[in-house]
Amino acid sequence: MATDNRAEVRKVLLITLALNLVVMAIKAVVGTLTGSLSLLADALHSVTDSANNVLGLVTNHWASPQPDREHPYGHQKFDALGALGIAAFLGVACFEILQGAVDRIFSESKSVNISPGQLWILLVVLGINIFVAFYERRVGQRIGSSILVADAKHTMSDVWVTILVIAGLIGVWQGRVHDLPELQWLDIVLAFPVALLVFRSGWEVLQENLPWLVDEVAIAPEAVHAIAMQVPEVINCHDIASRGMVGRQVFIEMHMVVDAHDVKTAHEITEKVEALLSAKFSPARILIHIEPPSYQSESIGYASNPDRKPD
Template identity: 30%
Template sequence: MVTSATARTEKRSVALASVLAAVVMTALKLAAGLLTGSLGILSDAAHSALDLAGAALTWLSVSISDKPADEEHTYGHEKIENVSAFVETFLMVASSVWITTEAVIRIFYHPVVLRFTLWPAGVLVLSIVVDTWRSRRLRAVAARHGSSALEADAMHFASDIWSSAAVLAGLVAAWVGAHFGIGWLRLADPIAAIAVSGLIVRFAWRLAWRTVEALVDAIPAETRHRMLVEVQKIDGVLSVDKARMRRSGNSHFADLTISLSRQLTFQKTEELVREATEAVRRVLPGADVVIHPVPRAGGAESIFDKVRAVASRNNVMLHDVSIQSLGGKLHVEQHIEVNERLALREAHDFVRRIEDEIRQELPQVTSVLTHIESEPATIEEPVMAQLDRELEQHLRNAATQLPEVIDIHEVAVGRVGDKLQLSCHCTLPDELTMQRVHEVITALEDRFKLEAPEVQRVLIHPEPATDNHHH
């Protein structure tokens, strides 16, 4: 895996090599153009001079773009590469306008007689070889690290290959015309210059289109579609409500809002968010992903689920919910735990608001009856009491009256202040339904309290027979 430090070094070194190559080629082309008087070579020299400015800008931009995010640039500095690429398009268009203007003047107003020597042709051949090498190298590094600036430079130098070839062809044609007395071939050099100008405009347009898309955060529709498909495939994601993506240099950012069932726990929601993040990164490797989960009512929610959802929204503990159909209308009974320090008036008003929400969300419910219970808000510090044999015996006597109870064990008696409490484990058949388990446990508690009314709290933990190691 390529580290960020390695990527920075490689990008800067290839950009610097491009600058040095541009310096050498600009100087050679300028000398050849002045020696021969060829507008084609001079236009290519001007193009190379702009290449030099663009290469220097690229080197500067890749040096800045790798700086980490700060308070003013929270997404980092990689957008500078897109800005650099966009500026290069103006340099290319400016050179094209100058070359075309000079060519028209030479064709219609002030023809120039060329001075032919061999070494300008050698310069052009060398230019083609150098541009081919650096264009391929820049394109490879740009693809490896997702650098817009290096990609723009590679495209720019690719245009140099064709422009140098066109100038060489024009120079050869002009020499042929002068040698064999073919007058119209004297126009080959400025025509070649116009051809170079056209190539420059073509490459500039392609580069401008791509950089503008990057600067306005355009993302290919296919990429966004693949990302949505990956996220929507996750079991538990109801829908993707919003999906935004942007690219800054070689970094991608994704911001999604997904709908999840409001019945899910925080832990399950976190798990689904993690899966959604991984799904996005399968499409955009290494992307910075932000997922916003939104609770929604699922299509398969029962009336019981909807009632519990109202309680969950109000952050209260709800249990023992029952719903009866009376004359075609529904009646809800429920137990809600509230802070033990609340005054009755506060608790009553709070519960009434919950009841109103249930009736508003479920119009078929005509009445709601709530049993208000206190939820402990203090940490108890029980004083361990010696095991009370008499209380344990009362509990076992009560258990013998229930045929489903297989065993009672781990009986513990304690005191909290002046109140007695008792806890125990109760073994029941594996196949017993939870509804019946609740009925048996409630009956055992009621029978025990008849024999031991002094016990204020009873906690009975049911467990299956296969898990009983005390019987």
């Protein structure tokens, strides 16, 4: 059975929410004072960070791995749904950044005025973002929380956004110092790679969580078959199916023919198979359907011919 780590996930999300609100406020204030469109867009991106934390807290509340009457397979897909919500927020942030950059190209823009002190403040903000990203990812990987890992990816995209924005603002600052007004365009040009980084992060989150939601095969049927056939009393193993996510929670089903003449012996054989599978793919819930010898089949999984060929 999967471990319920929701309390630890909640703690991490509350800490990162507080830090993200601080980051968002600093970016918005400095962006307003300097007139930097890229920094204001970065502040908008930080708004999605805070919104993702709130979304994560809501979904985490419902993502219990323990089954109940209404959800006999647990509630962990709520966690994956929250991760997809983060991907949607990343898509919105990407669109907003691109729209702001294009609007500024075709409109009369104000000059950006940035001071060394404001740049130092942004470096502190960058340090906070880096801490949040690594903290969330480390805890998420340790406890197997997709919502934390997905949010860490989002925060990491914010790190790269902030690095690009700071690089552009340093160029704008140096352009003002050395009377190079064309460097003002750095504030706009760098918005485009920022948008691509945000889009990539969203795409990665989708790739990692869609298989869980659409019940894509979690373990190759051939791998399950090889383990089951290690038990000498197993004669045939077929129609193997699996879903979930290895290391988090997997569900394995199979049909099996065993060398047994009574129910008790057959049950003991299935327990041996379950023990081997659980040792390899824990946490796992395994369902084995015992069949008579005439139901032997060469169809290991559902991709092959489902028609049984009795002996």
